[in-house]
Amino acid sequence: MAAKRIQSALISVFYKDGLEPIIKELDRLGVTIYSTGGTQSFIEGLGVKVEAVEDLTTYPSILDGRVKTLHPKVFGGILARREENHLAQLGDYDIPELDLVIVDLYPFEETVANTEEESAIIEKIDIGGISLIRAAAKNYRDVAVVPSRAEYGMILDMLQTKDGVTDLADRKELARRAFKISSHYDTAIFNYFDEHQTEDRSFKKSILHSQTLRYGENPHQEGIFYGDLEVMFEKIGGKELSYNNLVDVDAAVALMREFKDAAPTFAILKHTNSCGVATRPTILEAWTAALAGDNISAFGGILIANTTIDLATAQEIDKIFYEVLIAPGFTDEALELLTKKKKRILLRIKDFTVQTRSFKSLLNGVIEQDTDTRIEDRDELKVVTKKAPSQQQIDDLLFANIVCKHLKSNTIVLAKDHQLFGMGCGQTSRVDALKQAIIKAGAFGFDLQGAVMASDAFFPFPDCVEIAHEAGIVAVTQPGGSIKDQASIDYCDEHDMAMVMTGVRHFKH
Numbered sequence: 001m002a003a004k005r006i007q008s009a010l011i012s013v014f015y016k017d018g019l020e021p022i023i024k025e026l027d028r029l030g031v032t033i034y035s036t037g038g039t040q041s042f043i044e045g046l047g048v049k050v051e052a053v054e055d056l057t058t059y060p061s062i063l064d065g066r067v068k069t070l071h072p073k074v075f076g077g078i079l080a081r082r083e084e085n086h087l088a089q090l091g092d093y094d095i096p097e098l099d100l101v102i103v104d105l106y107p108f109e110e111t112v113a114n115t116e117e118e119s120a121i122i123e124k125i126d127i128g129g130i131s132l133i134r135a136a137a138k139n140y141r142d143v144a145v146v147p148s149r150a151e152y153g154m155i156l157d158m159l160q161t162k163d164g165v166t167d168l169a170d171r172k173e174l175a176r177r178a179f180k181i182s183s184h185y186d187t188a189i190f191n192y193f194d195e196h197q198t199e200d201r202s203f204k205k206s207i208l209h210s211q212t213l214r215y216g217e218n219p220h221q222e223g224i225f226y227g228d229l230e231v232m233f234e235k236i237g238g239k240e241l242s243y244n245n246l247v248d249v250d251a252a253v254a255l256m257r258e259f260k261d262a263a264p265t266f267a268i269l270k271h272t273n274s275c276g277v278a279t280r281p282t283i284l285e286a287w288t289a290a291l292a293g294d295n296i297s298a299f300g301g302i303l304i305a306n307t308t309i310d311l312a313t314a315q316e317i318d319k320i321f322y323e324v325l326i327a328p329g330f331t332d333e334a335l336e337l338l339t340k341k342k343k344r345i346l347l348r349i350k351d352f353t354v355q356t357r358s359f360k361s362l363l364n365g366v367i368e369q370d371t372d373t374r375i376e377d378r379d380e381l382k383v384v385t386k387k388a389p390s391q392q393q394i395d396d397l398l399f400a401n402i403v404c405k406h407l408k409s410n411t412i413v414l415a416k417d418h419q420l421f422g423m424g425c426g427q428t429s430r431v432d433a434l435k436q437a438i439i440k441a442g443a444f445g446f447d448l449q450g451a452v453m454a455s456d457a458f459f460p461f462p463d464c465v466e467i468a469h470e471a472g473i474v475a476v477t478q479p480g481g482s483i484k485d486q487a488s489i490d491y492c493d494e495h496d497m498a499m500v501m502t503g504v505r506h507f508k509h
C-alpha cells in the first residue's frame with residue numbers, strides 16, 4: 001500500500017505566508033484540517049472549515065503556547081501504523097488518523113541573529129513543532145510531512161497533480177527533508193548553548209544548501225560544495241565553478257576584502273596566491289599595473305577588482321585568457337563584451353564579508369580557528385630603526401603587508417607605488433622566498449631601487465635584510481619577535497634602511 005490518500009491534515013505554522021494555496025487545495029479535496037490557534041484563525045480567515053487542536057485534545061493551549069499539540073490524541077494519530085493493532089487502539093481512544101503534517105518552526109536562528117535577550121531566544125526553541133515533524137517523518141510509510149515552507153511547492157504539486165494521493169517515494173523524500181530540517185534546527189540550538197563553552201565542545205555545522213561539483217581538486221576526486229553562492233555572488237556568465245575555482249575565489253575575496261574601501265585595486269591570483277596586485281586612480285590603470293606584476297602567471301588566473309569594470313578595462317582584460325573575473329559591478333558595455341566568451345566565469349560580488357571562523361579536516365578530526373581578519377594600520381607600525389620610513393614608504397609597506405598576509409607561508413613581498421613587484425611564497429625558508437621575489441621582480445623588469453619589503457613572520461637571522469639591501473630595498477615591515485631581531489635592526493641602521501614592526505604574525509598554511 002505505497003500510495004496513500006490524504007484525508008486529514010494537521011497544520012501548525014509560524015509564518016502563514018505561502019499557505020493559502022495549500023489550504024484551498026486541501027479544502028477542494030475534502031480533507032479534514034486540524035490546526036493550532038494562530039494557524040486556525042488564518043485558515044478560518046480564508047473561509048475554510050478547520051477543527052481546533054484544542055477541541056481534539058480537550059485541553060487549551062497552555063503555558064503561553066509551550067504546550068499545545070503535545071498530546072497523545074495528536075501524536076497517536078500521527079505515529080499509528082495503519083495496521084490492525086494500531087488502528088484498533090486509535091479506535092479505543094477515539095484518536096483520528098492524521099495523514100499529513102505541515103509545520104513551520106519557530107524562527108530560532110532568526111531570533112538569535114536579531115536579539116541577545118536570552119528569554120526571547122529560549123521562547124523560540126520550538127518543542128511541539130519539532131516533535132510533530134519527527135513523528136510524521138518516522139511514520140513516513142503512512143504519513144506525509146511538510147517540515148518547512150521550502151516544501152510547500154512540492155506538496156502543492158502532489159495535491160494538484162495526484163489529487164491528494166502521495167506515494168511512498170515522495171513521503172520518504174519528505175521524511176529525509178524533515179530530518180534535514182530538524183537536525184539543522186537542533187544544531188543551531190546546540191551551537192547557541194555551546195558558544196561560550198571552553199571544554200567539551202563538539203563540532204557541529206549544518207549547511208542546508210549544496211552543489212555537486214564536476215570533480216574535486218583533480219578529476220579522479222569527487223567534490224561537493226556546501227553553501228549558497230547566490231548570497232555572495234550573482235553569476236553573470238560562464239561555465240560551472242569548479243572545486244579549484246571555488247578555492248581560488250575564496251582566496252581572492254579574502255584579499256580584496258582588505259582593499260574594499262581603497263582606491264581602484266586589481267588582483268590576479270593563481271592557486272590562491274596573488275601574482276599581480278595594484279592600486280591606481282582608475283581601474284584600467286590598476287588592471288594594467290597588476291598584470292605587469294607577472295603577465296605569464298596571469299594566464300588562466302582568477303581576477304578580482306574592488307570597483308566596477310568599465311568597457312576600456314574589459315577590452316584589456318579580454319585580451320588574456322582567465323578563469324574567473326570578480327567585481328562589484330560591470331558597465332553594460334563591459335558585460336556585452338565579456339559575455340561573448342562563453343566559458344569565462346563572471347561574478348558580481350554582492351558582499352565582501354568572510355566567515356569569522358574557519359576550519360578544515362585534519363587527521364581524524366577538524367581544526368577550527370578565528371579567521372585572520374586582522375590587518376595593521378599605520379598607527380600600529382613601530383619604527384625600530386634610526387631612520388623612519390617616508391609617508392610614501394609607509395603606504396607601500398601597508399600595501400605590501402596586506403598582500404603578504406594572503407600568500408602562503410613562508411612569504412616575502414616586494415612592492416613600490418602600490419604595486420606588487422615580486423613575491424616568493426610557499427617556501428620552506430624565508431631566504432628562498434626573498435630570492436624568488438627578487439628573481440620575479442627582475443624577470444618582469446622592475447627596478448627594486450627604493451622598493452619596500454614585507455614578511456609574514458619574523459626574520460630569524462639578518463640574512464634577509466642583507467639580501468634585500470643588496471637588491472635595493474629601502475624599507476621593511478615584519479612582525480618582529482625573533483631573539484635575533486636586533487641583528488636585523490643593526491644591519492638596517494648601518495645601511496640607511498628603515499624598518500617597522502607590526503607585532504602581528506600572518507602565517508598562512
Ligand SMILES: NC(=O)c1ncn([C@@H]2O[C@H](COP(=O)(O)O)[C@@H](O)[C@H]2O)c1NC=O
Nearest residue numbers: 014036038039066067068069070127128129
Ligand atoms: N508547544 C506545542 O505543543 C507546539 N505545537 C506546535 N507549535 C508551534 O506553534 C507554531 C504555530 O502556532 P500558531 O498556530 O498558534 O500560530 C508553529 O511554529 C509550531 O511549530 C508549538 N509550539 C512550540 O513548541
